[in-house]
Amino acid sequence: MSLKEEEGSDTPRLNIAIDGYSACGKxxxxxxxxxxxxxxxxxxxxxxxxxxxxxxxxxxxDDLSHNVTIKELGLELVDINFETDQHNNRILxxxxxxxxxxxxxxxxxxxxxxxxxxxxxxxxxxxxxxKMAENGGVVMDGxxxxxxxxxxxxxxxxxxxxxxxxxxxxxxxLENQGVATTLEEVKGNITKxxxxxxxxxxxxxxxxxxxxxxxxxxxxxxxxxxxxxxxVHQIK
Ligand code: DC
Numbered sequence: 001m002s003l004k005e006e007e008g009s010d011t012p013r014l015n016i017a018i019d020g021y022s023a024c025g026k027x028x029x030x031x032x033x034x035x036x037x038x039x040x041x042x043x044x045x046x047x048x049x050x051x052x053x054x055x056x057x058x059x060x061x062d063d064l065s066h067n068v069t070i071k072e073l074g075l076e077l078v079d080i081n082f083e084t085d086q087h088n089n090r091i092l093x094x095x096x097x098x099x100x101x102x103x104x105x106x107x108x109x110x111x112x113x114x115x116x117x118x119x120x121x122x123x124x125x126x127x128x129x130x131k132m133a134e135n136g137g138v139v140m141d142g143x144x145x146x147x148x149x150x151x152x153x154x155x156x157x158x159x160x161x162x163x164x165x166x167x168x169x170x171x172x173x174l175e176n177q178g179v180a181t182t183l184e185e186v187k188g189n190i191t192k193x194x195x196x197x198x199x200x201x202x203x204x205x206x207x208x209x210x211x212x213x214x215x216x217x218x219x220x221x222x223x224x225x226x227x228x229x230x231x232v233h234q235i236k
Contacts, residue, residue, distance in 0.1 A: 015150050016039065017155070017211075018145065019159070019207070020141075020157075021190075023169055023170035024161040025224070027041075030139045041090055042129065044143075044149070046092045050080055055115060060072075064118060067120075068120060101177070106179060116196075117200045129145075133149070156208050167183055
């Protein structure tokens with residue numbers, strides 16, 4: 001592995017893969033690293049959430065079967081991309097519409113693991129994610145990034161934290177976004193999604209053999225970043 005230098009520039013063109021359980025801070029770490037290393041953050045969970053939103057809207061969410069096709073789901077013309085706003089946030093757009101707030105609702109969280117189980121949807125999104133990373137320079141977080149999307153990533157991190165801590169953190173995040181919910185509901189949703197993510201047939205959540213494990217139950221954001229930056233500097 002090598003720190004990939006862009007010709008004529010000292011910007012590292014690393015690809016970093018972050019996988020792990022729901023609500024263990026993957027996006028916080030990914031954003032920290034993107035900022036620190038001048039990389040582009042790609043939130044692949046948001047892409048599965050966006051597809052879920054489309055399927056709810058087009059009335060197909062109850063017609064999901066394992067072998068359903070993209071055409072049958074009415075998704076063949078879908079355009080998904082991230083645009084950077086004036087605060088440098090990466091905002092997900094589907095068919096030109098900003099959906100960032102809508103995709104964080106509990107209703108989307110309830111359906112998204114069923115959507116993420118469908119092979120045709122995974123194939124569509126994995127291809128798109130690989131295209132986004134083809135020139136290097138991304139921090140991508142999800143469930144199958146180190147194993148399927150970016151098997152040659154320069155650094156792979158598998159994140160975990162205790163379920164109680166994860167539920168507390170997600171509750172706080174949802175409350176800040178004005179989403180009405182309870183700790184019990186959040187805990188139940190996280191446990192169910194973990195189970196589905198780990199047990200689905202296509203691209204289940206699992207640690208890549210060469211991933212480093214990061215348990216951040218007891219770490220502050222600063223401690224976590226310091227630890228991971230040490231790993232980045234070890235890439236030779
Ligand atoms: O990271 P998140 O909670 O926003 O992800 C939403 C769901 O999408 C999660 O239940 C698992 C699924 N997902 C996936 O299957 N593969 C990915 N690369 C990212 C997310």
